[in-house]
Amino acid sequence: MNAGLQYLLLKQPRGWWRRLTRRVRGTKGVLAILAAVVVGGFLVASQVLLAGEGSAAPVAGVRLWGPPGLMLMAVLGASSGTGLYFKPAEIDFLFPAPIGRRELLLYHVVGGVYTLFFSAVWMTVFTFRFAPQWYGGFAGVFFGFGFLQLTTQLVSLALSTISVGVARRARRLTLFSLVVLLVAGLLVTRANLPESNLSDTVSALVASPLVVVLSSPARVFVELFTSETPASFAMWLGGAVGILAVLFVLLAVVDVAYTEAAVRVSREVQDRLKRMQAGGAGGSGTARVATSLPGFAWLGGAGPIMWQKCTDARRGWKRLLWNSVFLVGFALFFVAMVGRDQNEAGTAFGGHAGWVVVFMMMLMNQNFRLDFRSDLDRMAYLKSLPLRPGMVALGQTLPTAVLFTLIQLVAVLVIQFVAGVETVWLPVLLLVLFPLNWLAAALDNVLFLWMPYRIAPKESGQMQFMGRMMVVLFTKSMIVLVACGFTALVGWAAWAISGAALIVGLASALVLGVMGAVVTRLAGRLFATFDSTKDVPA
Numbered sequence: 001m002n003a004g005l006q007y008l009l010l011k012q013p014r015g016w017w018r019r020l021t022r023r024v025r026g027t028k029g030v031l032a033i034l035a036a037v038v039v040g041g042f043l044v045a046s047q048v049l050l051a052g053e054g055s056a057a058p059v060a061g062v063r064l065w066g067p068p069g070l071m072l073m074a075v076l077g078a079s080s081g082t083g084l085y086f087k088p089a090e091i092d093f094l095f096p097a098p099i100g101r102r103e104l105l106l107y108h109v110v111g112g113v114y115t116l117f118f119s120a121v122w123m124t125v126f127t128f129r130f131a132p133q134w135y136g137g138f139a140g141v142f143f144g145f146g147f148l149q150l151t152t153q154l155v156s157l158a159l160s161t162i163s164v165g166v167a168r169r170a171r172r173l174t175l176f177s178l179v180v181l182l183v184a185g186l187l188v189t190r191a192n193l194p195e196s197n198l199s200d201t202v203s204a205l206v207a208s209p210l211v212v213v214l215s216s217p218a219r220v221f222v223e224l225f226t227s228e229t230p231a232s233f234a235m236w237l238g239g240a241v242g243i244l245a246v247l248f249v250l251l252a253v254v255d256v257a258y259t260e261a262a263v264r265v266s267r268e269v270q271d272r273l274k275r276m277q278a279g280g281a282g283g284s285g286t287a288r289v290a291t292s293l294p295g296f297a298w299l300g301g302a303g304p305i306m307w308q309k310c311t312d313a314r315r316g317w318k319r320l321l322w323n324s325v326f327l328v329g330f331a332l333f334f335v336a337m338v339g340r341d342q343n344e345a346g347t348a349f350g351g352h353a354g355w356v357v358v359f360m361m362m363l364m365n366q367n368f369r370l371d372f373r374s375d376l377d378r379m380a381y382l383k384s385l386p387l388r389p390g391m392v393a394l395g396q397t398l399p400t401a402v403l404f405t406l407i408q409l410v411a412v413l414v415i416q417f418v419a420g421v422e423t424v425w426l427p428v429l430l431l432v433l434f435p436l437n438w439l440a441a442a443l444d445n446v447l448f449l450w451m452p453y454r455i456a457p458k459e460s461g462q463m464q465f466m467g468r469m470m471v472v473l474f475t476k477s478m479i480v481l482v483a484c485g486f487t488a489l490v491g492w493a494a495w496a497i498s499g500a501a502l503i504v505g506l507a508s509a510l511v512l513g514v515m516g517a518v519v520t521r522l523a524g525r526l527f528a529t530f531d532s533t534k535d536v537p538a
Helices: 003-023 027-051 059-080 088-093 101-130 134-159 164-192 198-206 209-214 216-225 230-253 259-278 299-315 317-339 346-363 376-384 389-418 426-450 462-498 501-528
Strands: none
Touching: 003 101, 059 134, 059 164, 059 198, 059 209, 059 216, 088 259, 101 134, 101 230, 134 164, 134 216, 134 230, 134 259, 164 198, 209 216, 216 230, 299 317, 299 389, 376 501, 389 426, 389 501, 426 462, 426 501, 462 501
């Protein structure tokens, strides 16, 4: 590799450290670091306590669901077409330099090892209690991430040899074929097991010989994660290293003129990030629509803002749909994998999955930006409108609450149909969904207006971006848990007095609605005092 590229790789950690120290200067920076340390320590301590309870790791569930899940992630990553993403500075300074294409590609691959390592360390904190040995858990996560990265880059390199239109159609055909095969497999398995429910059907499909064969490359990393003895760990470690070595050699040997495709991919990513900063549903708010939405009621000025946000959601419906399917699918997959060794009944599985879907979508909604987070560069325009700040905040929060409520309603009803949930409490859940999502959306905006940031996770400040997201997620989670605890007390009192689930739902919805209104008013106050002339770093 070129000596200059080696120098850049060696200096990358130092550059990240210097950038971090520059950002923590001042009182706000020190407080942010202390908050990150407290949050990180709390999360690590909670996972250690959970691991110390003495319950056995769900090895059978991980071995059953892990390989197809990891293989599915590899296929989706390869279909994304972003494996050849280079930062703008790399394109401006390294592409014109007298450096060979292979050297640039190796620099790109090796440079990702830093991110892989820190990501694996952080992910191991949350996954090591599912592994029999901590070293197997870390190695499985680290090499699994490497497998995903190398497969994505290798497929992107192969697609760069064909035209843009053909490559785009190939990716779409791959995803369509995957969905067709999944549906066909479910239908065939269900026909062979007519008395089983959908949960048992999916489990039988995952355990079928065809799925086992197709997911065999990923099985090595799952077996490494679940290795119980040093001998098995060494054996599966050798297999994982061998697979990654083959992928790395293929990347190094294949000499493809990928630079033009890399420039195009990088520009697309940067354009998407700019759209996310300027407004739009997840960066895809530029699609044309045949007809416009009808006008909303004035509502003190909140109506037109809600109309604009709903129009953004309509234009970016594909990305919103994909993010919704991903979150719901991941929640169901996680509950199925963990509950496999716990012999959960269908009703218990359905109840757990329903609550996981609700809270996961409510908390991990960084890809659903239909509020102030997508209007950072338009704050001056919003503040110039002759509207009360509270009405602006109301217009920013309600569309997200309505969208999340609709998605969760569909997911919960599907889960009830598939696995069965106690119907006596279903009306309570349906009543509290909207006020709960309203409270969560208002909290998102309060935290953003108090600690604003630009959406640029693809840049070199990725670690700082993730640290900031961690602090925001922890703070939001604690507030939501406190609010839900108080609401549960009110619901318990309503149940003790009336004994009717409908009364419990109405009382809980009223409490959460009042909290949502209060937090929305606080968001309006923060918006009124927001300094739109101050530059917000990424």
